[in-house]
Amino acid sequence: MILSNTKGQNKTVTDKFCISVTEDQLFKRINLFRVENGKTSIENSVSLSYVAKLHVDDLQENHPDTSICNLSSWSDKGEWSACCYNSYVPNPDCMWDKPKEITSFKYRGYELALYFEDDFDVDTVMQLIQSSKEARDMILTNGNYKQKKWICGGFGINDHYVSIWFAQRPDKEGSPGICKGEKLQVDSLEIKQVSFYLIVASFQSVKDAREALKRLKQNGYKESGILRSDSNIRLYINKFEGLKEAMYFKQNLPYTYNDSWIYKQ
Numbered sequence: 001m002i003l004s005n006t007k008g009q010n011k012t013v014t015d016k017f018c019i020s021v022t023e024d025q026l027f028k029r030i031n032l033f034r035v036e037n038g039k040t041s042i043e044n045s046v047s048l049s050y051v052a053k054l055h056v057d058d059l060q061e062n063h064p065d066t067s068i069c070n071l072s073s074w075s076d077k078g079e080w081s082a083c084c085y086n087s088y089v090p091n092p093d094c095m096w097d098k099p100k101e102i103t104s105f106k107y108r109g110y111e112l113a114l115y116f117e118d119d120f121d122v123d124t125v126m127q128l129i130q131s132s133k134e135a136r137d138m139i140l141t142n143g144n145y146k147q148k149k150w151i152c153g154g155f156g157i158n159d160h161y162v163s164i165w166f167a168q169r170p171d172k173e174g175s176p177g178i179c180k181g182e183k184l185q186v187d188s189l190e191i192k193q194v195s196f197y198l199i200v201a202s203f204q205s206v207k208d209a210r211e212a213l214k215r216l217k218q219n220g221y222k223e224s225g226i227l228r229s230d231s232n233i234r235l236y237i238n239k240f241e242g243l244k245e246a247m248y249f250k251q252n253l254p255y256t257y258n259d260s261w262i263y264k265q
Helices: 019-035 046-062 098-102 122-130 134-139 206-218 244-250
Strands: 111-116 152-159 159-169 194-205 225-228 232-240 263-265
Touching: 019 134, 019 152, 019 159, 019 244, 019 263, 046 098, 046 111, 046 152, 046 159, 111 122, 111 134, 122 134, 134 159, 134 244, 194 206, 194 244, 206 225, 206 244, 232 244, 244 263
Parallel strands: none
Antiparallel strands: 111 159, 152 159, 194 232, 194 263, 225 232
C-alpha cells in the first residue's frame, strides 16, 4: 500500500489505503471527547493512520510487547527499525520517529497503544481511556502533555490492539477514506437523550465510592452521586442536560477538582 519499500527512506501512502468504519468511529469519538472538554477537534491523518494500522498488525503478529518492552515497541520483522520501548532504558525517539521513518510525514508522532484480551468495541476503548488519567491527559493535552497542541491523529484497530497517534503538524497527504463495502452506522449517541456527568474520581469498590460521596455532600455538593457502568464505579459532582452547562461548572470548581472530566451518557 506504499509506493516505496526502501527501509529508512520517507514513503508515500497510496490512495488505496483506507480505514475501517470502526476506526473512523473511534476518530469521531476522540474528537467528541476533546470538544466536550474544551479542546479543538483534530484531523484524521492518512500517514498516522497507516502507521497505526501497521503497528497493531505488528503487535498481533510478532508480539514485540514482551518482557520489559511495552505496547509502543516494534518488532524487527517489517520495513522499519526495531524498537523496544520501556521505562528502564528511555529511548522515546524510537517511537516518536516512526511516522517519519515509515511515511512522508516529517514530524514526530506520539502514540497511545491499548491491548484487550477479549472482544471490545469503540465504547470499551473510550471507557478505558476515560478511566485512565494518563490517557485522558494525553488526548486532552493536560499534565505532561500541556505544552502540546494536537493538530491531527491516526487510528488503527484489530482483534486485540488499538493504536492512536497524535502530531502537532498537519498532514499534507490529507485524510484516509473508509474502506469500500463497509457501511456507515448511525451514531446512537446523537439520537438518544443523554446527560453530561462531571466525574471527579473513579473507584475499585462501592464502599470507597460511598465514603467519598458522603464527603462531597458534606462539602455542599448535594447533586453529587455514583455512576456505575459495566465494571466502572465513578463519582460525579454534578450532572447536566447540556455540555455548555457542564463545562461552565467545571471551570468554576476549586483547584482540588482540577482533574475532573466530563462523561457523556
